[in-house]
Amino acid sequence: MNRFFYPRLAANNLKKNSKTYIPYILACIGTIMMFYNMSFLARAKDIGALSDHRTLRSILSLGSAVIAIFSVIFLFYTNSFLIKRRKKEFGLFNILGMEKKHIAKIMFFETLFVALISLVAGIFIGILLSKLMILLLFKIISFEVSFGFEIPVPSVLSTIVLFSGIFILNLIYNIFQVHLSKPIELLKGGNVGEKEPKTKWILTIVGAVCLGIGYYIALATESPLAALTIFFVAVVLVMIGTYCLFTAGSIALLKILRRNKKYYYKAKHFISVSGMIYRMKQNAVGLSNICILSTAVIIMISTTVSLYAGMEDVLRTRYPRNIIVSASDVSDEMAGKLDAVIAELTAKDNIDQGNVIRYRSMPLITIQNGTDFTVSQTVSYTSENIALIELIPVEYYNKMENKSVSLSGEEVLIYALRGGISGSTINFNGFELSIKESLDSFSLEGEMSAVLANSYYVVVDSVDTINRIYHSLNGNEADMEELSYYYGFDVEKGSDVQINLVRTLNNELSKLSVKGHAEGPEISRDDFLTLYGGLFFLGIFLGLLFIMATVLIIYYKQIAEGYDDRKRFEIMQKVGMSRAEIKKAIQSQVLTVFFLPLAAAVIHIAFAFKVITKLLSVFNLTNIPLFALSTALTILVFSVFYAAVYALTAKTYYKIVS
Amino acid sequence: MTLLEVNNLKKVYTTRFGGNAVQALSNVTFSIEKGEFVAIMGESGSGKTTLLNIVASLDKPTSGEVLLNGKDIATIREKEISAFRRDNLGFVFQDFNLLDTFSIRDNIFLPLVLAGKSYNEMNERLKPIAKRLEIVNILEKYPYEVSGGQKQRTAVARALITKPQLILADEPTGALDSRASDGLLKLFSEINEDGQTILLVTHSIKAASHAKRVLFIKDGEVFHQLYKASMSNEEMYQKISDTLTMIATGGVRNE
Numbered sequence: 001m002n003r004f005f006y007p008r009l010a011a012n013n014l015k016k017n018s019k020t021y022i023p024y025i026l027a028c029i030g031t032i033m034m035f036y037n038m039s040f041l042a043r044a045k046d047i048g049a050l051s052d053h054r055t056l057r058s059i060l061s062l063g064s065a066v067i068a069i070f071s072v073i074f075l076f077y078t079n080s081f082l083i084k085r086r087k088k089e090f091g092l093f094n095i096l097g098m099e100k101k102h103i104a105k106i107m108f109f110e111t112l113f114v115a116l117i118s119l120v121a122g123i124f125i126g127i128l129l130s131k132l133m134i135l136l137l138f139k140i141i142s143f144e145v146s147f148g149f150e151i152p153v154p155s156v157l158s159t160i161v162l163f164s165g166i167f168i169l170n171l172i173y174n175i176f177q178v179h180l181s182k183p184i185e186l187l188k189g190g191n192v193g194e195k196e197p198k199t200k201w202i203l204t205i206v207g208a209v210c211l212g213i214g215y216y217i218a219l220a221t222e223s224p225l226a227a228l229t230i231f232f233v234a235v236v237l238v239m240i241g242t243y244c245l246f247t248a249g250s251i252a253l254l255k256i257l258r259r260n261k262k263y264y265y266k267a268k269h270f271i272s273v274s275g276m277i278y279r280m281k282q283n284a285v286g287l288s289n290i291c292i293l294s295t296a297v298i299i300m301i302s303t304t305v306s307l308y309a310g311m312e313d314v315l316r317t318r319y320p321r322n323i324i325v326s327a328s329d330v331s332d333e334m335a336g337k338l339d340a341v342i343a344e345l346t347a348k349d350n351i352d353q354g355n356v357i358r359y360r361s362m363p364l365i366t367i368q369n370g371t372d373f374t375v376s377q378t379v380s381y382t383s384e385n386i387a388l389i390e391l392i393p394v395e396y397y398n399k400m401e402n403k404s405v406s407l408s409g410e411e412v413l414i415y416a417l418r419g420g421i422s423g424s425t426i427n428f429n430g431f432e433l434s435i436k437e438s439l440d441s442f443s444l445e446g447e448m449s450a451v452l453a454n455s456y457y458v459v460v461d462s463v464d465t466i467n468r469i470y471h472s473l474n475g476n477e478a479d480m481e482e483l484s485y486y487y488g489f490d491v492e493k494g495s496d497v498q499i500n501l502v503r504t505l506n507n508e509l510s511k512l513s514v515k516g517h518a519e520g521p522e523i524s525r526d527d528f529l530t531l532y533g534g535l536f537f538l539g540i541f542l543g544l545l546f547i548m549a550t551v552l553i554i555y556y557k558q559i560a561e562g563y564d565d566r567k568r569f570e571i572m573q574k575v576g577m578s579r580a581e582i583k584k585a586i587q588s589q590v591l592t593v594f595f596l597p598l599a600a601a602v603i604h605i606a607f608a609f610k611v612i613t614k615l616l617s618v619f620n621l622t623n624i625p626l627f628a629l630s631t632a633l634t635i636l637v638f639s640v641f642y643a644a645v646y647a648l649t650a651k652t653y654y655k656i657v658s
Numbered sequence: 659m660t661l662l663e664v665n666n667l668k669k670v671y672t673t674r675f676g677g678n679a680v681q682a683l684s685n686v687t688f689s690i691e692k693g694e695f696v697a698i699m700g701e702s703g704s705g706k707t708t709l710l711n712i713v714a715s716l717d718k719p720t721s722g723e724v725l726l727n728g729k730d731i732a733t734i735r736e737k738e739i740s741a742f743r744r745d746n747l748g749f750v751f752q753d754f755n756l757l758d759t760f761s762i763r764d765n766i767f768l769p770l771v772l773a774g775k776s777y778n779e780m781n782e783r784l785k786p787i788a789k790r791l792e793i794v795n796i797l798e799k800y801p802y803e804v805s806g807g808q809k810q811r812t813a814v815a816r817a818l819i820t821k822p823q824l825i826l827a828d829e830p831t832g833a834l835d836s837r838a839s840d841g842l843l844k845l846f847s848e849i850n851e852d853g854q855t856i857l858l859v860t861h862s863i864k865a866a867s868h869a870k871r872v873l874f875i876k877d878g879e880v881f882h883q884l885y886k887a888s889m890s891n892e893e894m895y896q897k898i899s900d901t902l903t904m905i906a907t908g909g910v911r912n913e
Contacts, residue, residue, distance in 0.1 A: 196759075196800060265767065265777045274759045571755045574716065575769050575816070576744025578737065 006102075010109035013089070020085060020559065024078055025118055027552050031071045032122025032163050033129065034545050038064040039155040040130045041137060046146055052527045056141070059534040066542060072166055074549050079170040081556050083177050085563075090178050104175045111174075115167040123159060127151055140308070141533030142526075197281040199255050200248040207244025214238035218611040223418075225386070225453055227614035234611065238604060239292055246288035246600075250280045271572070271585045272592070279561065279593065286557055290550055291597035295604045297546040298638055302631040303616060304539025307532045309630065310623045315521040315528060317620040321357060321488030322498055325505060327516020328363075330485040334514060335360065341508045342487060349497060353489035359396035360483040362466045364389045364473065368454055371423040375473045387419060387454040391466045393483075397459045407461040410434055415442040419454025426458070431472035433460075485516070498522040532619075547638070551645045558590065558649040562656030569657050583654065590653055594646045602635060660728075661855055662690040662713070662824060667722035669708050669878075682708040684878035686722070690824075690857060695850040697858045697869035699898070705878045706859045710828050713857065714747060715739055726823065744769050748817025752829035754809045756801040756816075762808075763797040766816045773820070780819075787815050791845065807838030814845065818854070825849075827858045831865050843868045863902065867895040876905055 014021050042060035047053050090103050131149060138145045214237030221227045221234075254277045258264050264273060280287075307314070325342065327334075346353055366373040368387035394407050405413065412433045414421060425434050442457055460466055463483065470480045491498055498520050505518035569582050577585075609631070613624050621627070667686040672679045682705045690696050700706045711717040713724055715731045723730050726746060734742050749755075756765045763784070770780045788794045791811045796804050801812070810830060817825050827846070831839040839862075847868050850856055858869055866872045868891060874882040882901060886894050 261777045265771050265780065267772050267774060270764070270768075270771045274757075274764065278759050568757055568759065571757055572768070572772075573740070574714075574749055574751075574755060575772070576740050576820075577772050578740030580737070581740070581772070 006105045007109045007113075010106050010113060013106065014110060014113060017082075017086065017089075020082055020556070021114070023552055023555055024082060025114055027078060027548065028075060028114065028118035028163070029122040029125065030548050031067070031075065031545070032118055032159060033126040034541065035064060035067045035071060035162065036123055036126035036155060036159045037130055037133045038067050038541065039158055040126070040150075040152055041133060043152045043155055044134055045150060046134060046138070049146070050141075050143060050526075050530055052530045055527070056530050056534045059531070059538055063538045063541065067545060068162055070545065070549070071162070072169075075166050076170060076173070078552060078556065080173065081560065083174045085560065087177070087181070100179055103178055107171060107174050107178070111167050111171040115164065119160060119163060122163075123156060126159070137533070137537050140537050141529045143529075197251050197277065199252050201252065203244050203248035204252045207241045207247075207249050209241075210237045211241025211245060214241055215607045218607050221611050221614060223453070224614040224617045227611050228618060231611055231615060234608075238608075242291055242600065242604075243285070243288045246291070247280070247284040250284060251277060254280065267581065268585065268588065272589050275565070275568070275589055276592065279589070283557055283561075283593065286553060287593065287597050290553055291600045291604075293546050293550050293553075294598055294601035294638065294642075295608075297543050297550070298601060298605055298631070298634050299608065299612065300539045300546075301543040301638075302627065302634040303612060304532075304536045305634065306623070306627040306630040307616065307619055307621055308536035310621050310626045311528055311532050313623045313626070314532070314620045315525065317622055319519065319521040319524070321355060321520075322491040322522070323501055323505070323518065323520050324486075324488040325509070325516065325518045326484065326486050327509070327514045328484040329481040329515050330360070331482045334482075334512070335485050337512060338485060338487065338509075338514070341512070342505070345501060345504055345508070349493070349501065351491055351493055351497065351501070354492065355488075355490045357400065357486065357488045359392055359400060360485050361393075361396075362391040362470065362480070362483050364391065364470070366428075366473070368419070368421075371421055371425060372427045372429075373473070374429045385454075387456065389456050389458055391469060392457060392459050393463055393466065394459050394461050405459075407436060407459070409461055409465055411436040411461065413437050413439055413459035415439040415457040415459075417442075417455040417457065419456070421456065428469045429473045431469060433465075433469075495522045495525075547641055551641070554594065554645055555649055555652075557593070558653045559656065561593075562653040566657050579658070582658070586654055586657060587650065590646070590650050594642070594649075598639065598642055605631065605635070659692045660689050661692045661694075661726065662857070663723075663725040663728075664688050664709075664713070665723050665725070667709070667712065667724065668720045669705070669712065669717070670720045681878055683712075683719075686875070686878070686880055688873055688880055688883075690855060692855055693850070693853050695846070695856045695858070695868070695870045697860060697866035697872045698875060699861060699863075699866050699872055699902070700875035701861060704875045706861075706875055707828060709875070710826055710857075710859045714749065714826050715743055741773075744773055744820060746823045748820060748822035748825040750810070750813045750817050750825065750827040750830045752832035754801070754806075754813050754833070756809055756812060758801055760800075761797070762793060762799055762801065762804065762812050765801065765812055766797075766819055768816065769820050783819050783821075784815075787818050790849075791815050805838070806834050807841060810834060810838070810842055811845070814842070814849075818849065823855065825854060825856045827856060827860075829860055829862075830858070831860070831862055839864065863895055863898045866898050867891050872898055872901075874901060874905060881905060 038060060041047070042057055042064055047056055047060075050056060093103055093106070094100065130151075135145055214234045217230055217234040217237070221230055254273055257269070257273050258277070263269055325338065327338070330338070345351075364373075365375070366387050366389055367376050368385050373387065373389065394405060394413075397413065398404055407413070410433055412426060412435055414426065414435050414437075416438070421435070421438075423435075425432050427433075439457075460469070466483070467480055471478065474480075491501070499522050502518045502520045502523045509516055509518060565586075569577075569586075573579075573582065609628075613627060616622075616627060665687050667683050668681075669683040670679050670681050686705075686709060698706055698709065708717065712719050713731075715734070718732060723732060725731070731739075731742070756762075757768070760768065766784060766787075767780050770783070784797075788797060791814060793808060793811050793815060796808055796812075801809055804812075810833075813830075817827075830846075831842055834842060843865055846856060846858070850870075856869075858865065860866055867886075870886045872884045872886075872894075873880050874884075882905070884894075884897055884901060889897065
């Protein structure tokens with residue numbers, strides 16, 4: 001026998017199955033390319049020049065890890081689909097006298113060819129695109145690119161190792177599949193007379209309940225801190241709900257439709273409903289995968305896009321003024337010195353201080369229980385009733401607001417930045433004060449604007465009262481620090497001046513050995529850009545990968561169904577169904593299968609919208625219209641992609657069927 | 659009254675690139691009266707199935723015409739051909755061609771649903787047929803749950819429910835055991851007694867012996883025909899058998 005018999009046979013097989021293998025190879029090339037690029041970026045020397053290159057590198061490494069995990073699952077899934085289609089072919093080889101070890105040999109060569117083509121093409125295209133990728137990334141984070149081209153060997157190697165591993169895994173799976181089955185089973189392949197699926201009411205109810213609870217959690221969560229922890233619970237519940245409802249709920253629904261004689265016995269519904277019952281049995285898991293994947297893609301892209309686009313808002317929320325000096329444990333004397341330093345430095349550069357906020361206060365971390373506030377040593381950051389309180393003497397309040405409010409020792413003014421206090425008194429571990437007024441606005445909103453927990457400004461008459469509150473909370477032995485100091489102002493001058501001012505202020509602060517620092521948006525802008533730009537880049541990148549996967553899964557599903565449906569439509573044609581009717585039936589069926597996951601994904605997102613805005617506020621993004629817009633746009637773009645795939649798939653499907 | 663007339667039918671298959679031409683039917687002419695039960699016999703490759711497909715309007719002849727009630731089915735437009743087939747023809751196939759996704763009842767309803775009939779009407783039509791074919795008990799079952807004979811009776815019910823002018827049966831006993839075959843053939847005779855016209859294509863002598871007339875096709879032409887007249891099934895069987903031997907040995911009958 002010719003030495004090249006097996007390789008040649010393998011090559012021939014690939015050619016014969018090009019309709020299924022070309023998309024598979026393209027998917028392999030695509031994932032290899034993307035993995036290489038991500039791993040290249042995580043290692044690229046150019047990134048080392050960034051001030052905050054660590055953050056970016058860790059984001060990119062995270063990205064390549066996600067791609068790696070995803071590649072394994074995705075390529076394994078696609079491969080298992082391919083081998084199912086080809087069982088008949090191997091069965092034939094088997095019956096024609098080929099032993100299973102020979103079939104394994106053929107499979108080995110097939111895998112080898114696919115692996116070689118994909119790895120060479122994937123890495124080659126990846127290397128070509130890598131410069132473009134880094135240009136794109138640097139454009140997003142507004143960073144100058146250096147000239148030159150780089151091919152990091154570790155990236156190439158890790159790509160080869162990872163994907164060779166995946167190919168070997170697939171080969172082993174395929175060989176097992178063929179080994180485990182008898183030739184007659186191989187010949188019959190997929191089309192063993194399938195039973196009608198049973199209605200699983202319990203699973204349907206479980207699904208509906210999970211989905212309901214998931215949605216409820218998403219809607220009912222108010223505090224961003226709680227959102228952080230509970231979001232994942234909601235995600236898991238919604239995922240379980242999606243799987244259950246797609247697998248069991250859909251069949252239950254279709255069977256109810258079938259029971260309705262008037263509806264069911266119409267030419268259009270008759271064929272699609274009965275077909276869908278079987279279709280759902282085989283495809284429910286695939287469809288729920290698509291649904292969850294689509295939801296993930298849309299959420300990922302829309303959040304990263306809005307974070308990136310809303311960065312100015314984020315910076316303003318995080319830094320309410322251009323220049324901010326904050327320090328704790330500052331004595332009156334030291335406060336005077338700080339004022340002098342700030343005045344001196346701004347005067348030197350001819351800087352006007354605008355929108356000045358200046359106050360002294362005592363910050364407290366407390367546990368809120370209605371109007372009662374206590375202190376606990378075992379406070380966990382996630383607990384929902386945590387409350388931050390800034391006690392401010394009334395003199396500062398009057399100065400800032402240009403008012404002349406006078407308070408007695410038992411009276412306070414309250415401004416609730418987040419959360420609320422209902423009632424007319426406020427109680428600090430037994431020390432009760434009456435609320436003279438709940439304020440609607442407060443111009444001293446400083447540091448706490450970036451904080452997520454319940455936060456209150458409490459204006460009291462004097463430092464003495466602050467002392468009493470402090471000791472009531474912490475006991476009489478506790479020693480209270482001096483008040484903190486907050487000084488913020490806006491500056492008309494450009495970025496350089498601002499950055500410079502923050503630097504010199506920080507130098508002066510350390511000279512005075514004050515527990516505090518100066519900060520501002522300009523000096524942090526690059527770091528924010530790196531972080532949010534990096535996330536944005538990752539979002540787009542992974543989004544593209546997921547879209548590719550979704551597209552491919554759908555394509556394969558439809559092809560598989562096309563082969564299964566061919567026989568059915570042949571029979572129907574013989575019984576008297578016209579081509580036009582068949583086309584219509586196919587269209588409505590494919591349409592449902594296609595747009596069901598997308599519709600479910602959109603519903604998921606609608607329910608998740610509120611909780612995501614809460615999560616975004618953790619990243620200091622509070623611009624909800626911006627997020628709504630970017631979500632809508634993402635859904636639109638995604639749907640366009642989806643529709644294009646639909647058109648293509650419906651065409652292929654129809655070709656197979658007729 | 660003549661129901662079906664087939665005149666000088668010719669069918670030549672060519673491969674896609676105009677390579678070898680294969681002549682499946684060279685010149686077939688016959689006619690079927692209303693209420694007849696005609697069997698067409700011939701060996702594999704004699705052109706039986708091609709003939710049936712053309713009569714069923716699933717395929718177009720190269721030349722010649724097929725008239726159903728005097729109307730040439732080749733002139734029916736593509737758009738109407740499905741409705742025509744649905745209203746005038748009933749089919750029974752060797753491999754049943756039932757849809758796994760439908761229950762037995764829904765399989766029988768299929769052509770009526772396609773024709774847009776109401777559920778009540780379908781149900782009314784089904785009742786006597788189901789009783790007659792003894793499938794009342796399995797109506798709610800699915801094709802993979804019933805025996806071959808039951809499947810084929812379902813297919814017959816599906817063919818009958820549209821009240822077709824002509825039932826076309828292609829090798830209906832081919833996939834059945836002998837008992838189920840006997841039952842089905844008896845059934846065919848009975849529905850023929852009721853006035854249903856049947857055209858049966860087969861190479862089983864037993865199946866053909868139930869027909870009132872048997873046409874023999876060889877090399878794409880009608881070679882011979884036999885009338886049953888008052889013969890019993892057994893006598894007819896013998897006669898068909900002799901004729902086949904004669905056709906196979908090439909001519910002279912040795913009695």
